[in-house]
Amino acid sequence: MWKIIxxxxxxxxxxxxxxxxxxxxxxxxxxxxxxxxxxxxxYAGFLMKDINDTLTVDGKxxxxxxxxxxxxxxxxxxxxxxxxxxxxxxxSGEANLGTLRLIFTxxxxxxxxxxxxxxxxxxYTLLLLIWLAFLALFVSMWIFGTDDxxxxxxxxxxxxxxxxxxxxxxxxxxxASFSLLTVTSLGFLMSSMANNSIGPIVGTMSAIVFFxxxxxxxxxxxxxxxxxxxxxxxxxWKEFFDLQVDANNEAIKGSILNVAKIKTSLIVLTIHxxxxxAASVLIVKKKDILS
Amino acid sequence: xxxxxxxxxxxxxxxxxxxxxxxxxVQQGEVFGFLGQNGSGKSTTIRMLLSLIHPSSGSIxxxxxxxxxxxNELLEKVGAIIERPDLYPYLTAxxxxxxxxxxxxxxxxxxxxxxxLEKVGLSHRSxxxxxxxxxxxxxxxxIGIALVHNPELIILDEPTNGLDPQGIADIRHLIQYLAKExxxxxxxxxxxxxxxEQVASxxxxxxxxxxxxxxxxxxxxxxxKTIVHVTTLNDxxxxxxxxxxxxxxxxxxxxxxxxxxxxxxxxxxxHKAMVLADxxxxxxxxxxxxxxxxxxxxxxxx
Numbered sequence: 001m002w003k004i005i006x007x008x009x010x011x012x013x014x015x016x017x018x019x020x021x022x023x024x025x026x027x028x029x030x031x032x033x034x035x036x037x038x039x040x041x042x043y044a045g046f047l048m049k050d051i052n053d054t055l056t057v058d059g060k061x062x063x064x065x066x067x068x069x070x071x072x073x074x075x076x077x078x079x080x081x082x083x084x085x086x087x088x089x090x091x092s093g094e095a096n097l098g099t100l101r102l103i104f105t106x107x108x109x110x111x112x113x114x115x116x117x118x119x120x121x122x123x124y125t126l127l128l129l130i131w132l133a134f135l136a137l138f139v140s141m142w143i144f145g146t147d148d149x150x151x152x153x154x155x156x157x158x159x160x161x162x163x164x165x166x167x168x169x170x171x172x173x174x175x176a177s178f179s180l181l182t183v184t185s186l187g188f189l190m191s192s193m194a195n196n197s198i199g200p201i202v203g204t205m206s207a208i209v210f211f212x213x214x215x216x217x218x219x220x221x222x223x224x225x226x227x228x229x230x231x232x233x234x235x236x237w238k239e240f241f242d243l244q245v246d247a248n249n250e251a252i253k254g255s256i257l258n259v260a261k262i263k264t265s266l267i268v269l270t271i272h273x274x275x276x277x278a279a280s281v282l283i284v285k286k287k288d289i290l291s
Numbered sequence: 292x293x294x295x296x297x298x299x300x301x302x303x304x305x306x307x308x309x310x311x312x313x314x315x316x317v318q319q320g321e322v323f324g325f326l327g328q329n330g331s332g333k334s335t336t337i338r339m340l341l342s343l344i345h346p347s348s349g350s351i352x353x354x355x356x357x358x359x360x361x362x363n364e365l366l367e368k369v370g371a372i373i374e375r376p377d378l379y380p381y382l383t384a385x386x387x388x389x390x391x392x393x394x395x396x397x398x399x400x401x402x403x404x405x406x407x408l409e410k411v412g413l414s415h416r417s418x419x420x421x422x423x424x425x426x427x428x429x430x431x432x433x434i435g436i437a438l439v440h441n442p443e444l445i446i447l448d449e450p451t452n453g454l455d456p457q458g459i460a461d462i463r464h465l466i467q468y469l470a471k472e473x474x475x476x477x478x479x480x481x482x483x484x485x486x487x488e489q490v491a492s493x494x495x496x497x498x499x500x501x502x503x504x505x506x507x508x509x510x511x512x513x514x515x516k517t518i519v520h521v522t523t524l525n526d527x528x529x530x531x532x533x534x535x536x537x538x539x540x541x542x543x544x545x546x547x548x549x550x551x552x553x554x555x556x557x558x559x560x561x562h563k564a565m566v567l568a569d570x571x572x573x574x575x576x577x578x579x580x581x582x583x584x585x586x587x588x589x590x591x592x593x
Contacts, residue, residue: 098377
């Protein structure tokens with residue numbers, strides 16, 4: 001099995017398309033970091049304008065941790081689209097090229113090939129996330145320095161001490177890996193049903209947009225299905241940045257406000273990954289290779 | 292031993308029957324020619340032999356074992372090229388051979404890969420990406436992938452597609468070498484009937500998914516039933532003279548020219564008789580070829 005996983009990884013490594021997503025993420029992050037470096041203080045001032053009269057914040061509000069949070073808020077919505085470029089092409093791209101014939105006449109079963117392809121696509125997704133983490137967190141820490149993380153939520157503010165932040169990012173990135181692997185498996189499922197690359201890529205993106213809209217609409221009819229939609233759970237990495245408070249309304253260091261929500265989201269996302277991959281295997285196993 | 296044993300396989304795509312109750316067997320060491328017009332079900336059959344398409348009914352055995360149950364084990368012994376030489380444009384020829392060597396249980400060395408590149412005439416382009424290759428070069432690489440693991444059964448679907456005359460001759464020699472010198476079983480389909488005629492010892496012709504002819508190439512192309520096409524300056528005058536000759540009974544009732552059916556050894560006598568009858572001969576052509584036979588059996592079954 002390792003042999004065919006390494007073949008799939010090698011093919012991803014050699015494809016020019018692979019590097020589009022890495023380049024796009026780097027370009028976006030660099031542009032945002034540059035903008036914040038040049039004009040970050042006015043941005044921070046804009047964020048704080050409503051509370052400046054009631055609260056005095058010492059230290060460096062616009063530090064590497066805040067910049068990383070801003071970047072993740074912006075990018076974790078778009079990274080799935082970049083992931084779809086590769087994941088949704090893994091099977092259909094080969095069907096389009098005609099190379100499915102080559103790999104499916106080797107002494108490995110279709111299930112083994114599909115699993116190898118999924119593992120390779122997942123590896124790509126995780127590498128993309130590590131790249132994102134490196135640029136968004138570590139490069140931002142290097143450029144902007146570190147301090148306490150000051151976050152403005154809808155009707156309250158959160159202040160996380162500097163030495164209590166890094167592990168939260170580790171948690172958030174692990175959570176994000178589940179979100180992106182869900183997108184990978186969805187793209188993979190779409191890919192198993194088509195014989196061209198464009199359809200599954202557009203299909204995956206459309207499905208994400210469609211279900212995101214359903215997840216965000218506050219209409220009672222959709223409230224019933226919302227808890228079961230993967231898009232409802234994909235952005236719950238933010239839960240790592242909400243703290244519990246004690247009786248004096250003081251933040252408890254090292255705490256997370258809603259651990260159960262994170263757990264539920266991880267379970268829902270894992271179930272989605274399992275279902276999407278199992279469906280892909282079944283479809284490919286039954287498929288006549290006519291391309 | 293039968294390397295391929297196909298029994299009553301059929302394949303339906305909705306209401307279309309692409310392959311209909313097809314049975315045949317291929318013996319070890321044979322070059323087996325598989326013929327049929329476009330859309331006759333050749334590629335569907337080949338895809339079923341390679342488990343790319345699931346038969347609607349019937350059974351396939353390779354090396355005496357059912358393909359369905361022993362797929363992985365059996366495909367280890369098979370090398371194939373199917374229709375077009377579809378490859379990864381961003382990989383080189385050598386990378387293709389390396390990758391497809393890795394999926395085999397046999398240890399395939401760099402020397403084996405070099406030998407394969409040499410065998411298919413791609414040594415000088417081994418480091419070039421496939422996107423720079425001509426169709427013929429891709430076809431050669433496809434054949435290289437089929438051969439790199441030294442398989443016992445080689446299935447070649449239209450292996451001469453896109454090749455120039457020299458390339459076609461090379462593939463013909465390669466097939467003959469693989470069968471005669473290395474004892475491989477070669478199952479080959481091609482629309483170049485003259486090529487099949489030169490290499491195949493057994494032939495199967497299918498039409499609209501059904502078997503219409505099968506057997507030894509020599510027996511199918513019966514020398515006692517050679518068709519001879521005669522071209523003259525004046526067919527009308529020639530026919531008058533022929534009707535008066537002893538070859539009148541061999542004349543075929545065709546309107547597109549003067550055709551005879553007669554034993555091959557009588558052709559010189561026919562030639563002499565027409566010269567003696569003062570017929571202005573332009574050409575006497577023996578048509579006892581696979582192409583004629585193929586056209587005959589496929590048109591009969593329409």
